[in-house]
Amino acid sequence: MAKYVLALDQGTTSSRSILFNHQGKIEATAQQEFEQIFPSPGLVEHDPDAIWESQLSTAQQVIEQSGISLSDIAAIGITNQRETIVLWDRDTGKPVSNAIVWQSRLTAKRCDQLKAEGYEKLFREKTGLVLDAYFSGTKIEYLLNEIEGLREKAAKGEVLFGTIDSFLIWRLTGGKVHVTDPTNACRTLLYNIHTHEWDAELLKIFNIPRAMLPQVKSSSEVYGETTSELFGAPIKIAGIAGDQQAATFGQGCFETGSAKNTYGTGCFMLMNTGDKPVPSTTGLLTTIGWSINGKVTYCLEGSVFIAGAAIQWLRDGLQIIKSSEEVEGLASQVEDSGDVFFVPAFVGLGAPYWNQNARGTLIGLTRGSKKAHVARAVLESLAYQSCDVLHAMEEDSGIKLKNLKVDGGAAANQLLMQFQADMLDVPAQRPVVHETTALGAAYLAGLAVGFWQDQNEVTKNWALDVEFQPAMEPQRRTHLYQRWKKAIERSKDWA
Ligand SMILES: Nc1ncnc2c1ncn2[C@@H]1O[C@H](COP(=O)(O)OP(=O)(O)O)[C@@H](O)[C@H]1O
Numbered sequence: 001m002a003k004y005v006l007a008l009d010q011g012t013t014s015s016r017s018i019l020f021n022h023q024g025k026i027e028a029t030a031q032q033e034f035e036q037i038f039p040s041p042g043l044v045e046h047d048p049d050a051i052w053e054s055q056l057s058t059a060q061q062v063i064e065q066s067g068i069s070l071s072d073i074a075a076i077g078i079t080n081q082r083e084t085i086v087l088w089d090r091d092t093g094k095p096v097s098n099a100i101v102w103q104s105r106l107t108a109k110r111c112d113q114l115k116a117e118g119y120e121k122l123f124r125e126k127t128g129l130v131l132d133a134y135f136s137g138t139k140i141e142y143l144l145n146e147i148e149g150l151r152e153k154a155a156k157g158e159v160l161f162g163t164i165d166s167f168l169i170w171r172l173t174g175g176k177v178h179v180t181d182p183t184n185a186c187r188t189l190l191y192n193i194h195t196h197e198w199d200a201e202l203l204k205i206f207n208i209p210r211a212m213l214p215q216v217k218s219s220s221e222v223y224g225e226t227t228s229e230l231f232g233a234p235i236k237i238a239g240i241a242g243d244q245q246a247a248t249f250g251q252g253c254f255e256t257g258s259a260k261n262t263y264g265t266g267c268f269m270l271m272n273t274g275d276k277p278v279p280s281t282t283g284l285l286t287t288i289g290w291s292i293n294g295k296v297t298y299c300l301e302g303s304v305f306i307a308g309a310a311i312q313w314l315r316d317g318l319q320i321i322k323s324s325e326e327v328e329g330l331a332s333q334v335e336d337s338g339d340v341f342f343v344p345a346f347v348g349l350g351a352p353y354w355n356q357n358a359r360g361t362l363i364g365l366t367r368g369s370k371k372a373h374v375a376r377a378v379l380e381s382l383a384y385q386s387c388d389v390l391h392a393m394e395e396d397s398g399i400k401l402k403n404l405k406v407d408g409g410a411a412a413n414q415l416l417m418q419f420q421a422d423m424l425d426v427p428a429q430r431p432v433v434h435e436t437t438a439l440g441a442a443y444l445a446g447l448a449v450g451f452w453q454d455q456n457e458v459t460k461n462w463a464l465d466v467e468f469q470p471a472m473e474p475q476r477r478t479h480l481y482q483r484w485k486k487a488i489e490r491s492k493d494w495a
């Protein structure tokens with residue numbers, strides 16, 4: 001009997017491979033960062049081969065280090081940074097360009113143009129998304145327009161499109177399988193979340209050939225096998241989910257109204273809204289949480305573009321800390337931010353504002369401001385942005401949150417988590433296993449091959465590490481939040 005499921009977690013800044021046992025505990029893990037390419041301000045790219053090599057080598061390391069036999073691995077689950085696109089040659093597997101990353105503002109003007117042409121409502125209704133450069137559709141259109149002869153090849157199926165899950169599966173199966181799942185498809189501006197298919201009308205707007213798109217399968221089923229030469233024997237690939245939906249699954253948010261917030265490069269809050277898509281009137285996204293055995297679960301999502309990345313900016317840009325962890329010590333040197341506020345709109349603002357031309361804003365500085373105040377303001381901005389999103393979510397869903405499950409790299413920060421609970425006036429619950437994204441992908445794969453029987457079984461694996469209880473005076477909360485809202489207004493429409 002197999003004892004483990006292997007999760008491949010391909011994130012924005014690093015690739016991770018994690019081996020989970022039946023209790024959902026980590027048996028072995030390996031992680032590798034890869035290069036972030038910034039061709040010009042606002043543009044972000046990755047080398048698809050660097051993504052592939054880092055992902056493969058972490059998977060190989062995990063298997064080697066743990067000394068297990070391949071027959072101990074029941075299946076592989078894949079989870080990935082979403083919206084990022086790769087186009088590659090079907091015959092050689094060679095990418096036609098760098099991957100255009102979700103954060104890239106490359107197609108901001110094109111989105112403005114589509115809005116001016118009155119397309120916003122159509123996209124909102126069919127895809128649950130807003131017209132923003134964040135999503136895949138305009139990125140694909142851009143490459144098809146820019147690279148000579150590409151559209152003709154794509155129309156013949158000689159050039160293929162994939163989000164990172166599709167690209168990895170193509171490589172893992174030796175170019176045999178071209179698939180994705182609804183959680184990734186629904187982030188492209190091309191997939192209809194009601195009819196569950198690529199939408200002909202939307203494809204026509206971008207002139208994207210149907211032949212280049214992957215087949216959309218469920219989030220939990222056997223899609224194919226890895227080629228023998230990669231790990232020594234084939235392993236079944238049986239789960240796919242975009243990283244934020246995978247984290248929602250890994251946190252066991254199976255009940256309508258349950259929610260999680262992941263503090264990684266960006267910050268992504270998702271609330272399970274059950275089997276019906278809930279349209280947003282407040283600037284959130286309606287998205288697919290997962291699709292299992294023909295049953296689709298929907299979520300409301302608040303996507304915040306810059307969270308942990310702002311901490312990295314303190315480290316690499318301002319160089320006032322040497323590691324992200326150091327921010328907690330520095331921010332703790334002061335009682336509060338001294339009325340300094342920071343809006344991390346480096347690439348515009350995502351949910352709920354969707355202001356493509358907002359830019360980073362540091363406001364309220366005085367002669368007495370120290371770097372500790374700035375560090376604290378930057379750290380607190382992660383919590384304020386999450387407040388914006390949670391308030392919108394409660395309004396859209398009509399559900400008052402009882403607690404918020406938290407995870408991601410920056411959830412390790414006690415000061416941030418306490419401030420988050422204080423500002424939301426809702427307890428923040430951090431589980432023992434922080435790697436909920438990878439865990440969600442493992443669950444989806446394990447459920448497909450009978451390693452776990454059903455969702456009830458995996459729910460029992462969730463265990464609380466720390467619960468942060470709100471402790472702030474209501475007047476102070478209201479005062480701080482009003483100041484934050486003022487800072488947000490100052491950051492808008494700068495570029
Ligand atoms: N102790 C900490 N305090 C604040 N931020 C942190 C801390 N540790 C890590 N981070 C931030 O968390 C992010 C990494 O989290 P991770 O979940 O691995 O992100 P991703 O999956 O987006 O690559 C980085 O942006 C880093 O700056």
Ligand SMILES: O=P(O)(O)OC[C@H](O)CO
Nearest residue numbers: 011012081082264265266
């Ligand atoms: O790689 P992460 O964890 O920053 O997640 C990126 C998101 O999927 C973008 O939508």
